[in-house]
Amino acid sequence: MSDMSTEPGHGHSPAAWTAVVVMLVATALGTLFFWLDMPVLVWASVGLLLIGAIVGFIMSKAGYGAYGDKYSAKEH
Template sequence: MSGIEDPGHGHSPAAWTTVVIMLVAVTIGTVFFFLDMPLLVWLSVVLLFIGLVVGFIMTKAGYGVGGSKTISKQH
């Protein structure tokens, strides 16, 4: 190969946690939008940003790709 390391493609606890929280936020936001409940739609937007913050904090805590708390697995 060209010697470029694989960045991991998000295979980390931080990435998975972020994606799950954000997916739940979009799903409930869509349901509340369909049910015409604007306050709950905006609360799901807040949850979306909370997911982003949780991912950032987990990455800084060592749970991101190549973090100190994750074990690199060879395939």
């Protein structure tokens, strides 16, 4: 068995949560705009999806990722 205290907490960092929330909102909006036949806004939501990935990467590099110095894993 692995020691749970050495696990970095995959996906539990502020960077991961922020990226996922932004990307989920972009996907929901893109689906809505596709259904409403608004192609410009569909492409805008694709841009928001990419921005979500970039924000997560930047936050990770700023120390808010699973291995960052500004993140402390919580015990479960």
